[in-house]
Amino acid sequence: MPTKLVVDCSTGIATEVELTEEEVAQLEADAKASADYQAELLAEQKQIAEAKASAVSKLSALGLTEDEINALIS
Amino acid sequence: MANTYTLIQTIPVTGATATSIEFSSIPQTYTDLIVMVSGRANDSALYASTKITFNSNATGYSGRYMQGDGATSSGQSFAQIVGFDPAATATASIFSNATIYIPSYAGSTNKTYTVDCVSENNASSGGTYQVISAGYWGNTAAITTVTLAMIFGGSYVQYSSASLYGVRSS
Numbered sequence: 001m002p003t004k005l006v007v008d009c010s011t012g013i014a015t016e017v018e019l020t021e022e023e024v025a026q027l028e029a030d031a032k033a034s035a036d037y038q039a040e041l042l043a044e045q046k047q048i049a050e051a052k053a054s055a056v057s058k059l060s061a062l063g064l065t066e067d068e069i070n071a072l073i074s
Numbered sequence: 075m076a077n078t079y080t081l082i083q084t085i086p087v088t089g090a091t092a093t094s095i096e097f098s099s100i101p102q103t104y105t106d107l108i109v110m111v112s113g114r115a116n117d118s119a120l121y122a123s124t125k126i127t128f129n130s131n132a133t134g135y136s137g138r139y140m141q142g143d144g145a146t147s148s149g150q151s152f153a154q155i156v157g158f159d160p161a162a163t164a165t166a167s168i169f170s171n172a173t174i175y176i177p178s179y180a181g182s183t184n185k186t187y188t189v190d191c192v193s194e195n196n197a198s199s200g201g202t203y204q205v206i207s208a209g210y211w212g213n214t215a216a217i218t219t220v221t222l223a224m225i226f227g228g229s230y231v232q233y234s235s236a237s238l239y240g241v242r243s244s
Contacts, residue, residue: 002093002229003089003092003093004092004093004094004095004096004221004223005085005087005092005094005095005096006096006098007083007085007096007097007098008098008099009082009083009097009098009099009100009101009238010099010101011099012083014083014085016089016092019093023093026132027093027227028227029227030224030225030226030227031226031227033226033227034117034225034226034227037226
């Protein structure tokens with residue numbers, strides 16, 4: 001069972017306490033949120049990279065040099 | 075302007091891990107609180123975001139943070155965030171350094187806090203971040219409990235620690 005560290009500031013006594021079922025459920029929800037967030041972030045980064053590659057390709061087809069393209073997108 | 079700083083309690087993580095660090099029964103005799111954190115997480119990542127919770131109440135928060143790694147910077151709305159901690163893939167034995175300032179914690183108005191945090195990595199491959207954050211808790215209750223944990227469910231590893239200070243303005 002996961003634990004948390006609790007110090008009672010009125011007594012100075014520190015204890016290692018097992019998480020309640022509610023806290024464990026929150027921990028699991030947080031972990032799932034993490035996975036969802038990371039997946040969303042990766043998808044967003046992939047979309048941006050693909051859009052950038054497409055833009056470079058189209059600019060190149062219009063006759064712009066690599067230096068000119070870099071000047072536009074950097 | 076702060077006149078006195080008093081160490082109330084320090085919590086070191088002496089075991090292998092702890093999912094959270096909690097200060098309870100906080101005395102109501104100070105003007106403001108400061109929480110100093112030196113943390114590292116066991117998440118399978120370069121760094122992990124950390125969060126703060128007051129009085130074990132998970133609702134009513136909003137927040138903004140800005141992060142910079144020396145090359146790029148960005149900002150975002152994110153409730154409860156109080157910085158980053160180096161995590162499992164960061165350089166070994168490096169911990170974060172964060173200061174959380176909570177003014178008027180014992181009053182009957184809604185609460186705010188500010189954070190200044192650095193998550194180090196000591197590597198050219200990145201992973202070092204400066205994080206500045208501002209947060210709000212829409213609750214008029216006096217703060218009696220402060221809990222620190224990973225936002226995404228990891229744990230603090232051994233040798234992490236947090237210290238709670240009371241600040242008096244006079």
